[in-house]
Amino acid sequence: MNIQSTKTLADVYYFQLNNHPRKDAFTQKENNKWVSLSSKEFIEKSVKLSLGLIDLGIVKGDRIAVVSNNRIEWHLTDLAIQQIGAVNVPIYSNINPEDYTYILNDCGARVIFISDEEILKKILSVKSSLTSVEYIFTYNQIEGAKNYSELLSNNEDTSEIEELRKTVSEDDLATLIYTSGTTGNPKGVMLTHKNLISNVIASSHRLPMGDDLKALSFLPLCHVFERMLDYLYILKSVSIYYAESIDTIGDDLKDVKPHFFATVPRLLEKVYDKIVAKGTDLTGVKKKLFFWALELGLQFDPNIDKGFWYNFQLNLANKIIFSKWREALGGNIIAVVSGGAALQPRLARVFSSANIPVLEGYGLTETSPVIGVNSLKPGGRMIGTIGKPLENLDVKIAEDGEIIVKGPSIMKGYYNLPDITLEAIDSEGYFHTGDIGEFVGDGFLKITDRKKEIFKTSGGKYIAPQVMENRFKESRFIEQIMVIGEGEKHAAAIIQPDFVFLESWCNRKQIPFENSEKIIENQTVINRIQREVDELNSNFSNYEQIKKFELVPFQWAVDTGELTPTLKLKRKFIKTKFQQLFDKIYRNS
Structure with a gap:
């Protein structure tokens, strides 16, 4: 059985069992100990769960929702669903009850699997509004709730599962993934088995995978980026270890010593900022060396040989400085895959120079997700781009600069939204990404902005806010920034300072830091951030430069509404929430 013979998501799991089974196929922390399931144990348990679902009356095409942190049970449930032809509907655990109601009713979920008590409370708070839900099971043991273990069948006759697996076609719907969106209700993206499998196989050549490798998983599995990578790990028999939480990643990296992990730029930025902060606290020769x-x-540039002297110095830097960075990440990293948003080129340069290659990729839920990604093959990466498009995709730049894509990984459509589907996929089968881009170098794709986020000033000049925001976030003083100015005379910005760094800076400067509300009114702080803005403005044309800014006194987050679950800015929400600051910039001057 070769890799091309995998046609359904269930085939991915069985491929590992039949070709290169692992003793630690899936591993997670339980009672402070790492506990593993082998490939064989995992498959056997999934069959028991499938039989349990059948006993509930679940049939092919039924929707089953999974609202959970990353854990073995997530994939266990996924396989149990896929091998009987049902549809997995993964849902973020940090959305509001109204979105739960909309998604669960829209997809018609009959069963919900939930990881913990906090999520259970949210679901139960809207239970009376759920029109199709018949059963709720939890992964954790919760008093008064049905545990998923109650579903595990003792029936030793597994022939029914084997027969059902044969009835699942690559063109069948495998999953409904509801995109977070920045406005309106979430849209259910319909992905078939073929959509996901074709993307997994086409992406498999971009990562150098071999025997006895490990990956650490911590990005949400309900997001197609981490999920697709997990399928790739499983297909390539890379053992998957699940981080306990986003807060324990540092310790988990040291414990697991993984060869791969996926991340979003914001997390990588925070790692970099912490490293630089530690370097800043050094003194004397150590600080100079850092x-x-x-x-x-x-x-650093992987495609340019800077000569003997640079290479000699970099080798030395790797031995005395960067080796500590590698140790902090476990010491075995082959590659880090970054996606979900634009990666600052400086991060790709500095980590790659430290022998921690960061491979930036790009895609959308609607494209299953990868459209392009850098690789470690000679000539396979170019910093500042998202790599070359996958070989099985036809990627073009439309007349207005929009990236359009055609191929086997393009979604079936938006569930219950035929009109919006027709807007997204044209008559020739090209999906319109909404991103503006260009081809550079030897076929590398570069993203320049979101089509609908580009705005025009009253002077008729176009401004691409994402490009600017990404550059301004290079400042250690700026954690989040939203560039504004549509229809106005000039560009401006709403800035959320990095309060952790700002507090340490204030302590060094002996500036009292009572709270975030008061510190953003401190003129010394305002002046310092103005210096940062002035310096970064030099990277842009005069009409693009930020002429004014206002600071906000708290951290933007998913829970408070400024960010989507994938950490993108909710621009309309932010504008409404901070209308007073907008008026202060443009109306009170």
Whole structure:
């Protein structure tokens, strides 16, 4: 059985069992100990769960929702669903009850699997509004709730599952993934088995995978980026270890010593900021060496040989400085895959110079998700781009600069939204991404902005806010920024400072830091951030430069509404929430 013979998501799991089974196929922390399931144990348990679902009356095509953190049971449930032809509807655990109601009713979920008590409370708070839900099961043991273990069948006759597996076609709907969206109700993206499998196989050549490798998983599995990578790991027999939580990643990396992990740029930015903060706290020769190494790293380019002297210095920097960075990530990293948003080129340069290659990729839920990704093959990566498109995709730049894509991984459509589907996929089968891009170098794709986020000033100049925001977030003083100015005379910004860094800076400068509300009114702080803005403005044309800004006194988050679950800015929400600051910038001057 070769990799091309995998046609359904269930085939992915069985491929590992039949070709290269692992003793630690899936591993997670339980009672402070890492506990593993082998490939064989995992398959056997999934069959028991499938039989249990059949006993509930679940049939092919039924929707089953999974609202959970990353854990073995997530994939266990996924396989149990896929091998009987049902549809997995993964849902973020950090959305509001209204979105739960909409999604669960829209997809018609009959069963919900939930990880913990906090999520259970949210679901139960809207239970009376759920029109199709018949059963709720939990992964954790929760008093008064049905545990998923109650579903595990003792029936030793597994022939029914084997027969049902044969009835599942690559063109059948495998999953409904509801995109978070920045406005309106979430849209259910319909992905078939073929959509996901074709993307997994086409992406498999971009990561150098071999025997006895491990991956650490911590990005939400309900997001197609981490999910597709997990399928790739399973297909390639890479053992998957699940981080306990986003807060324990540092310790988990040291414990697991993984060869791969996926991340979003914001997490990588925070890692970098912490490293630089530690370097700043050094003194004397150690501090000089740290910033000497950092400066070398920021000049790195994998496609340019900078000569003997640079290479000699970089080798030395790797031995005395960057080796500590690698140790902090477990010491075995082959590659880090970054997706979900634009990666600052400086991060790709400095981590790659430290022998921690960061491979930026790009895609959407609607494309299953990968459209392009850098690789470690000679000539396979170019910093500042998202790599070359996958070989099985036809990627073009439309006349207005929009990236359009055609191929086997393009979604079936938006569930219950035929009109919006027709807007997204044209008559020739090209999906319109909404992103503006260009091809550079030897076929590398570069994203320049979101089509609908580009705005025009009253002077008729177009501004691409994402490009600017990504550059301004290079400042250690700025955690989040939203560039504004549509229809106005000039560009401006609403800035959320990095309050952790700001507090340490204030302590060094002996500026009292009572709370975030008061510190953003401190003129010394305002002046310092103005200096950052002035310096970063030099990277842009005069009409693009931020002429004014206002600071906000708290961190933007998913829970408070400024960010989507994938950490993108909710621009309309932010504008409404901070209308007073907008007026202060443009109306009170």
